[in-house]
Amino acid sequence: EVQLVESGGGLVQPGDSLRLSCAASGFTISSYWMGWVRQAPGKGLEWVANIKQDGSEKYYADSVKGRFTISRDNAKKSLYLQMSSLRAEDTAVYYCARVIATTGWYFDLWGRGTLVTVSS
Amino acid sequence: DIQMTQSPSSLSASVGDRVAITCRASQNIISYLNWYQQKPGEAPKLLIYSASSLQSGVPSRFSGSGSRTDFTLTISSLQPEDFATYYCQQSYTSTWTFGQGTKVEIK
Numbered sequence: 001e002v003q004l005v006e007s008g009g010g011l012v013q014p015g016d017s018l019r020l021s022c023a024a025s026g027f028t029i030s031s032y033w034m035g036w037v038r039q040a041p042g043k044g045l046e047w048v049a050n051i052k053q054d055g056s057e058k059y060y061a062d063s064v065k066g067r068f069t070i071s072r073d074n075a076k077k078s079l080y081l082q083m084s085s086l087r088a089e090d091t092a093v094y095y096c097a098r099v100i101a102t103t104g105w106y107f108d109l110w111g112r113g114t115l116v117t118v119s120s
Numbered sequence: 121d122i123q124m125t126q127s128p129s130s131l132s133a134s135v136g137d138r139v140a141i142t143c144r145a146s147q148n149i150i151s152y153l154n155w156y157q158q159k160p161g162e163a164p165k166l167l168i169y170s171a172s173s174l175q176s177g178v179p180s181r182f183s184g185s186g187s188r189t190d191f192t193l194t195i196s197s198l199q200p201e202d203f204a205t206y207y208c209q210q211s212y213t214s215t216w217t218f219g220q221g222t223k224v225e226i227k
Binding site: 035037044045046047050059060061062095100103104105106107108110111112113 | 121151152154156158162163164165166169170173175205207209211214215216217218219220221
């Protein structure tokens with residue numbers, strides 16, 4: 001089955017670090033750009049970051065630039081989001097998503113998300 | 121950054137109604153505009169990509185139109201399973217942005 005499964009979320013304190021993981025199955029992750037999108041409780045979707053197939057290009061939203069790092073390990077079929085200096089406003093469900101970059105640029109496959117709560 | 125503005129923010133409609141949601145970009149994004157549907161507790165689902173292309177498996181009652189700065193998602197005959205929140209998203213620049221969402225509720 002083609003799917004993405006996120007893990008690594010939890011409750012952390014402001015200023016802490018956390019690493020999210022996304023496991024891909026049913027497709028060749030190395031053939032796709034990948035990305036992260038988040039959604040604060042009761043709010044809309046916010047794009048976080050994208051990464052190219054070989055990791056050579058990475059793009060970030062201004063709200064996370066300098067604090068979050070997107071990375072991947074194609075051999076492990078995994079995508080990661082390293083988050084540091086976490087703030088209360090980073091509290092959200094974090095979704096991993098596959099990017100289609102041929103017929104336009106868009107997310108065609110999403111995971112179910114993992115909840116990150118930043119609170120003291 | 122490109123700002124995406126959806127209207128309305130919410131609407132009430134009945135089964136069988138024709139519904140239109142608009143999305144305006146703060147600058148020309150050509151046709152790099154996508155639409156997603158999200159139901160409570162679920163991940164978003166791609167409906168329309170590149171402004172007007174229907175994603176495989178999505179019912180034909182969904183359609184997208186527009187270019188440059190003004191785009192529309194139309195549901196030709198609203199079905200019970202279509203009550204959800206809809207988001208537009210631009211991918212013209214390397215940093216992407218979503219609209220704020222439009223919640224479609226039952227009248």
